[in-house]
Amino acid sequence: MTAPGWLYKAEEENRLALHDDPESSSAHAHFAAVFLYQSQKDLAWRETKRALEIDPRNSQALHIQMHCHHMNGDYSSAEAMAKDLMEREPLFWPARMMFGDLRRQQGFPNESIVEQQKILEHDAQNIYALHYLARAHLGAGELENARQILTRARQANRRNYWCRLYWAILMALEGKLDEAKTEMDEAVLKWASIVIWYTAHVADFYAILGEVDTAFEWIDRAVRNGAE
Numbered sequence: 001m002t003a004p005g006w007l008y009k010a011e012e013e014n015r016l017a018l019h020d021d022p023e024s025s026s027a028h029a030h031f032a033a034v035f036l037y038q039s040q041k042d043l044a045w046r047e048t049k050r051a052l053e054i055d056p057r058n059s060q061a062l063h064i065q066m067h068c069h070h071m072n073g074d075y076s077s078a079e080a081m082a083k084d085l086m087e088r089e090p091l092f093w094p095a096r097m098m099f100g101d102l103r104r105q106q107g108f109p110n111e112s113i114v115e116q117q118k119i120l121e122h123d124a125q126n127i128y129a130l131h132y133l134a135r136a137h138l139g140a141g142e143l144e145n146a147r148q149i150l151t152r153a154r155q156a157n158r159r160n161y162w163c164r165l166y167w168a169i170l171m172a173l174e175g176k177l178d179e180a181k182t183e184m185d186e187a188v189l190k191w192a193s194i195v196i197w198y199t200a201h202v203a204d205f206y207a208i209l210g211e212v213d214t215a216f217e218w219i220d221r222a223v224r225n226g227a228e
Contacts (some may be wrong), residue, residue, distance in 0.1 A: 025055035032064045039196055039225050041068050059085060063094050071196075075102055093119045093126065101132050109139035127153060131162050138169060146170055161191040165201060172208040180209070196225040 017027040032047035045068050051061035062085055069078035082099035085092060100115030116133035119126055130153045137146035147170060153163050164183050171180035184205060192198040203218035 023054055025051045025058045025061070028054065029058055029061040029064065032061060036064055036067055037196065041071055044068055057088075059089060059092050059095070063092075063098070066095070066098055070098075070102065075106060078102055091122065093123070093129065097129055097132050100136065104132075104136050104139050109136045112136035113140065125156065127156060127160070131166070134166050138166065138173070143170060143173055161188055161195075162198065164188050165192060165198060165205075169201065169205050169208065172205060177209065180205070193221060193225075196222075199225050 015031075017024060017030070021027065028047045028051035032044045032051065035041075035044035035047060044064060048061040048065050048068070051058045055061075062081060066078045066081045066085075069075075069081065079099060079102050082095045082102065085095040086099060089095070096115050096119055100112035103109075103115070104112035113133060113136045116129045116136060119129035120133070123129070130149055134146050134149040134153065137143075137149060146166070150163060150167050150170060153160065154167065157163065165188055168180045168183035168188070171177075171183060184202075189202065192202045199218060200222035203215045203222060206212075206215035206218060
C-alpha cells in the first residue's frame with residue numbers, strides 16, 4: 001500500500017523548511033515524524049538525534065524516539081524516556097498517553113486507564129486520550145466502559161477512522177458480527193494498512209471473528225510496516 005499524499009506533501013514541506021533553516025530542531029523533529037509514518041525507523045532516529053543535538057529539550061523528538069524504541073520491542077527504554085519526560089513536563093500529554101499504552105500492551109490495562117484519565121482531567125475533549133482510554137477498557141474486558149468512551153468520541157467525530165476501528169472491535173466482542181463487518185469497511189482497512197500503529201489491531205479484529213488466516217495476513221502486514 002503506497003503512502004497517502006499528505007505524507008509526501010509533509011516530507012516536501014519539511015525539506016523546504018530545513019533548506020531555509022538547517023539548524024531548526026523543530027523541522028528535524030517534524031521530519032522524523034514523517035519518516036516514522038513511513039516505517040523508516042533508521043531515518044526517523046537520525047532526524048531525532050539531529051533535533052536533540054540542536055535542542056536537547058525538544059519534546060517531540062524525544063517522543064518519536066520513544067516510538068522507535070517501542071517499534072523495536074524495547075519497552076524498558078521507551079518507558080524510561082516517557083517517565084523522564086512526564087516528570088520534566090507534566091503537561092506534555094503525548095508522553096503520558098504513550099506510557100499508559102505501553103503498560104496496556106504489557107498486560108496492565110488498568111494502569112493505562114489511570115494515565116489516560118489524568119490527561120482527560122486537563123482536557124476532557126482530547127480525542128487521542130479518549131482513543132487510548134477506549135482501547136484500555138477493551139483490553140481490560142470492560143466493554144460497557146469502552147462503549148461509553150467510544151460513544152463520546154463518535155459524537156465529536158463519528159467518521160474518525162480509529163473510532164470506527166475500535167467500534168468494529170467492540171461490536172465483534174459483543175457478538176454483533178454483521179455490524180462489526182459493516183463498520184470495518186474498505187476505507188477503514190485501507191487507513192489501517194497505512195497507519196503503522198493500527199495495522200495489528202485489524203488482526204485482532206479478524207481473530208475475534210475467528211477468521212484466523214486473515215488475522216495472520218494482517219499480522220504479517222503489521223510486521224512489514226515496522227511493528228516488530
